[in-house]
Amino acid sequence: MASNFEREAYGLTVLQNGHPDIRKLRKATGTASLHGNKLWNSTYLLMDYLSEFPPEKNARILEIGCGWGLAGIYCAKEFGATVTALDADGSVFPYLEHHAKLNGVEVTTWERRYEQVRKEDLANFDLVIGADVCFWDSMVKPLYNLTKRAHDCGVRVVLTDPGRPPFRELGEMAFLKLGALCENWFTAPPYDANGLLLDTANDGVA
Numbered sequence: 001m002a003s004n005f006e007r008e009a010y011g012l013t014v015l016q017n018g019h020p021d022i023r024k025l026r027k028a029t030g031t032a033s034l035h036g037n038k039l040w041n042s043t044y045l046l047m048d049y050l051s052e053f054p055p056e057k058n059a060r061i062l063e064i065g066c067g068w069g070l071a072g073i074y075c076a077k078e079f080g081a082t083v084t085a086l087d088a089d090g091s092v093f094p095y096l097e098h099h100a101k102l103n104g105v106e107v108t109t110w111e112r113r114y115e116q117v118r119k120e121d122l123a124n125f126d127l128v129i130g131a132d133v134c135f136w137d138s139m140v141k142p143l144y145n146l147t148k149r150a151h152d153c154g155v156r157v158v159l160t161d162p163g164r165p166p167f168r169e170l171g172e173m174a175f176l177k178l179g180a181l182c183e184n185w186f187t188a189p190p191y192d193a194n195g196l197l198l199d200t201a202n203d204g205v206a
Contacts, residue, residue: 009191010047010074012103014039021098029094039070041193042131045160046071048187049197050129055079055156059126062086064114064146065133069096069107072129076105084125086110086117114142119149128157134167144173151178151200160185162195171198 005019015022016039047070055061058080063072066085073096075081083105085096090111100107122128128150134143147157147170157180161167171182181202186194 009044009070010051011078012070012074012099014070015099015102022095025094025098029091039068040132041191042160042162042195043070044187044191044193045185045195045197046129046131046158047074048191048193049158049160049185049199050075051078053158053199053201055081055127058082060084060124062122062125062128064117064128064130066096066109066130067092067132068099069109070099071131072096072107073100073103073105075129076100076107077103081127082108084108084110086112088113114139114146117146117149119153122146122150122155123153125150125155128155130159132161133159134161134170135164137166137169140166140170140173143170147174147180147198147200148178151180157198157200159198160195161197167196167198171196174198174200 005016007014061072061075061081061083063069063083063085066072066087069085072083072085076083085107093109150157174180175182178200179202180198180200182198185197
């Protein structure tokens with residue numbers, strides 16, 4: 001049954017890989033590369049953290065490395081945010097669009113690499129979010145540079161990760177150079193996710 005491959009999380013309906021809709025999308029579009037092939041647990045960390053330290057109502061939010069885009073969809077549904085979802089791999093967008101429609105919101109997609117996001121682009125947003133976006137050493141520098149560009153524009157950045165070494169390096173750089181908060185975060189059952197968060201607002205409040 002399809003219900004065996006669905007779950008409710010933070011007010012969202014999330015389809016799992018075995019769901020008929022996801023299998024149909026995979027058959028039509030292929031499997032996404034760059035690990036954008038499912039909902040990663042750090043998304044739960046991000047949604048949980050934002051539920052406690054939310055953006056302003058109707059904020060303009062950019063989700064980077066969006067994959068299936070559940071964090072952005074959560075912000076659109078929960079906070080009335082205008083959300084743009086960015087990923088270097090456009091093949092993730094059908095999965096994102098399907099989840100957005102399923103949850104009754106609209107999200108704009110944007111195929112772009114981190115290095116290509118300019119300061120002028122970031123100035124159009126109030127908040128940048130991302131979950132599980134720093135999993136290779138080669139990602140540390142471009143993500144730090146993006147974070148700094150956003151910070152220089154007065155744009156808050158909130159990122160979460162299971163605690164991989166590249167993210168720890170990113171968090172340390174952001175702490176030392178930007179005064180960002182970088183600390184442990186965990187969710188209660190049934191999600192049982194734990195890891196690290198980075199918030200350039202420092203006190204958790206935009």
